[in-house]
Amino acid sequence: MISMSDLENKLKELRDEYAKTKHNKATNKHLGILRKKIANIKKDMVKKKGGRGVGFAVKKTGDATAVLVGFPNAGKSSLLVAITNAESQVAAYAFTTLEVIPGTMDYDGAKIQILDVPGLIEGAAEGKGGGAKVASVIRVADLLMIVLDANRPEGLYKLLDELYGLDIRINKERPKIIVERKDTGGLEIESLKHKVPVKKDVAEVLNNYGIYNGKVIFHQDAGIEEVMELMDPGIVYVKGLIILNKIDSVEPQFAQGVKKELENTTGIRVIPISAEQKTNLAELKSRIFNELDLVRVYLKPKDGVADLRKPMILRSGSTVMDVAKSLHSKTAKDLRYAYISGKSAKFTNQRLGREHVVADGDILTLVYEKG
Ligand SMILES: Nc1nc2c(ncn2[C@@H]2O[C@H](COP(=O)(O)OP(=O)(O)OP(=O)(O)O)[C@@H](O)[C@H]2O)c(=O)[nH]1
Ligand SMILES: [Mg+2]
Structure with a gap:
């Protein structure tokens, strides 16, 4: 029986050939055949294991999930330890982390799950070093955090190639x-x-x-x-951030230059940090939160005051009804409307319907059918 890694290899071959072939009238038929072969392999891969390869078992928790990827030794585990409650093993040799280690980052009342996965190596897209397993984690994440060692920033391009080969598209949308x-x-x-x-x-x-x-x-x-x-x-579409780690070990000017260059060539935002020295971690946390596109809303009882220490966290685009559902799924059906103050309202305590989209920082008083 043909194995997953055989399929991965064959797919890589066909894609390389497709990329190498000039597009014109004479090659059109050949390209068509290649497209058909690629499609067939993809179908076989999906059939085998209901996705691609065997996956790590990860349980999603919290309001959103981000995953740390990078080459071995880039400092992924150090970063996990620095910004979450997790304890992951950090060591000065490659392949320290071989399993998925989860941590939780608290940010303004939101709980963001961050996953540390084994380092990717060159050839990951052809099944080397558990690339497909790492990809299975990226597939469930809301944000991809690419961790780079500032001493080896050029590694980014190889990493992006590997991710592309694993069918991961960063900061792009489905056509x-x-x-x-x-x-x-x-x-x-x-x-x-x-x-x-x-x-x-x-x-x-x-x-x-x-x-x-x-x-x-x-x-x-x-x-x-x-x-x-x-x-x-x-194919999976995911948002991405690049984290330029270990800036304590390079000249500040060099780090700034690298940041500019990587941003210009990839269009992905670069955040320089030091996980070890805890430099610029506040900026990083706020970027993570912003990229995840979450909104915080506060509930105000009819004749009381809102507790601004306890936000409810929702996905951007959520409606008044979504707020009610996330509060209490059973009573949501009795929701009539809400009085809202904040960015999504034109004035204080504006009465707005169930389908109204809430904004970050809104204060809501939910009004239910009397029953
Ligand atoms: N100078 C410096 N060293 C760092 C920094 N962050 C991590 N390191 C060192 O880099 C080495 C690798 O760190 P890890 O956090 O284990 O790297 P990893 O990416 O999890 O590595 P694998 O699990 O093997 O893929 C360790 O010796 C860390 O002490 C940093 O900000 N500055
Ligand atoms: Mg590690």
């Missing part, structure tokens, strides 16, 4: 293409004035996934690669 499946009538393309691939190629990719009828609506310019990415069930 804005919608496939409305139908039972008959063939495939139809709606381009909405965008630049889109030819229908034959789109049809070929969709056929690979068993779709022969329906409407494909493009809400952005796209090539056939975007259509492949859209259909690929294994």
